């Protein structure tokens with residue numbers, strides 16, 4: 001708990017918004033009580049925080065959300081998500097999917113790239129000791145989140161098509 005408290009105290013100062021603008025959380029208490037960890041960052045939308053992260057009002061569209069608050073501890077998850085979005089875009093293009101779907105994927109990729117670039121620049125400018133400390137506390141927070149998994153993205157279950165022979 002002590003390690004976690006110290007990690008939050010450091011990390012709250014490195015939070016950004018969906019555009020990558022520094023948006024430090026005013027206190028460690030606010031980081032813990034007014035936000036909830038969701039797949040690619042923290043969420044500050046009050047009703048979703050109250051629901052423990054399972055009631056996103058806009059279907060987890062983080063990159064366009066005013067309540068999205070990523071920090072360096074989420075970098076690997078955001079980068080993984082960018083890779084997944086790129087794969088989805090390739091598939092959409094290969095399938096001749098409507099342009100608005102492809103555009104939406106591209107816009108999400110560009111927006112999350114902005115978040116990653118901003119976080120990486122922030123880290124590069126830090127003195128070596130501070131950078132190492134930030135990497136350590138990022139690992140602590142990832143471990144804490146792994147022990148209490150974040151909600152999975154909602155995927156509706158679609159009934160399998162029945163064979164015409166049946």
Ligand code: SF4
Nearest residue numbers: 043045056061065068
């Ligand atoms: S998209 Fe949903 S879960 Fe993500 S930050 Fe916005 S309100 Fe929260």
